[in-house]
Amino acid sequence: MNIAYISVPYRYGQGKPGTEQGPAAVEQAGLFETLAVHGQEAVRYGEAAVLSEDAVREEDPQLKRLEGVVHTTNDLHLIVRDTLTEQRFPLLVGGDHSMAIGTIAGLQQVVPRLGVIWFDAHGDLNTPDTSPSGNIHGMPLAVALGEGHQRLTEIGGSDVKLQPEHLVFIGLRDVDAGEQELIDRLGIRVYDMEAIRTRGMDTIMEEAIAYLKETTDAFYLSFDMDGLDPSLVEGTGTRVADGILLDDAKTVLRHCAEQEDFIAAEFVEVNPLLEEGNGTALLANELIGNLLQYMRNHRLVK
Ligand code: DIR
Ligand code: MN
Ligand code: MN
Ligand code: MN
Numbered sequence: 001m002n003i004a005y006i007s008v009p010y011r012y013g014q015g016k017p018g019t020e021q022g023p024a025a026v027e028q029a030g031l032f033e034t035l036a037v038h039g040q041e042a043v044r045y046g047e048a049a050v051l052s053e054d055a056v057r058e059e060d061p062q063l064k065r066l067e068g069v070v071h072t073t074n075d076l077h078l079i080v081r082d083t084l085t086e087q088r089f090p091l092l093v094g095g096d097h098s099m100a101i102g103t104i105a106g107l108q109q110v111v112p113r114l115g116v117i118w119f120d121a122h123g124d125l126n127t128p129d130t131s132p133s134g135n136i137h138g139m140p141l142a143v144a145l146g147e148g149h150q151r152l153t154e155i156g157g158s159d160v161k162l163q164p165e166h167l168v169f170i171g172l173r174d175v176d177a178g179e180q181e182l183i184d185r186l187g188i189r190v191y192d193m194e195a196i197r198t199r200g201m202d203t204i205m206e207e208a209i210a211y212l213k214e215t216t217d218a219f220y221l222s223f224d225m226d227g228l229d230p231s232l233v234e235g236t237g238t239r240v241a242d243g244i245l246l247d248d249a250k251t252v253l254r255h256c257a258e259q260e261d262f263i264a265a266e267f268v269e270v271n272p273l274l275e276e277g278n279g280t281a282l283l284a285n286e287l288i289g290n291l292l293q294y295m296r297n298h299r300l301v302k
Helices: 021-030 031-037 068-083 098-111 140-143 178-185 191-198 199-214 245-257 279-294
Strands: 001-010 089-094 114-121 165-171 189-192 216-225 262-268
Touching: 001 021, 001 031, 021 031, 021 089, 021 140, 021 262, 021 279, 031 279, 068 089, 068 098, 068 262, 089 098, 089 279, 098 114, 098 140, 098 216, 098 262, 114 140, 114 199, 114 245, 165 191, 178 216, 189 191, 189 199, 191 199, 199 245, 216 245, 245 262, 245 279, 262 279
Parallel strands: 001 089, 089 262, 114 165, 114 216, 165 189, 216 262
Antiparallel strands: none
């Protein structure tokens, strides 16, 4: 009973209403049944605190709703740290991707040399200086690397949370100029759609995990729903053409699940207000089911 489902019902890292309803949508899609089917306690183990809408203002156009992001990611980092300390596997559902500032900060306090697999169409490596939108969901990896506003880089302590060689991108295909500059300067490992097509996801995941194992003690998967092909995810805020298809997404999950040092996963950017039905949440729930299935022999799932 070691999977700990943690919800992060918030949207302050981006501008479209709806991601705050992501966790409820995934629950409605059957998340508790999925947990039960895989022998896990069908409960919400924790929920990150979220400021009310009227408490959050859009003061700085290059750091929109900063106060709202700081509040939730600070709370989340404590929840994630404590969950991992209890030998549980944090399974997070969001919420927009800025939540990863808290996830990474929390995990890193327990695992100083943390590895990250970032499944996303985007680099999420912007800073207030480079961001085209001012949305903090485009910044969490820069923050983890120690770049960006101090209120964000200080969550979980002032040390740098992530080393560039401990990060791998899967599915990247929409990168801003400042992000590309950072990728090049820091030599960050990228597997784009071209690489996935020509080499196959199996080979890529084997290589990615072997690469992380060289210098990290454990890793987690951050799964942005917009990494998937837009035909699969109507309910996510920033869809990008030519994305990852279902079989390849499952291959990512399977390779992660097979590793003993796989310690957490998050599914983010589910926005049920952007579609008629609940398709994207249903898909997130299905993928979580696949992940738990693949993890049935995992040391943290007893
Ligand atoms: C864009 C979009 N690069 C930005 N980022 C998104 O606003 O910084 N990340 N959508 O998931
Ligand atoms: Mn993202
Ligand atoms: Mn994205
Ligand atoms: Mn290292």
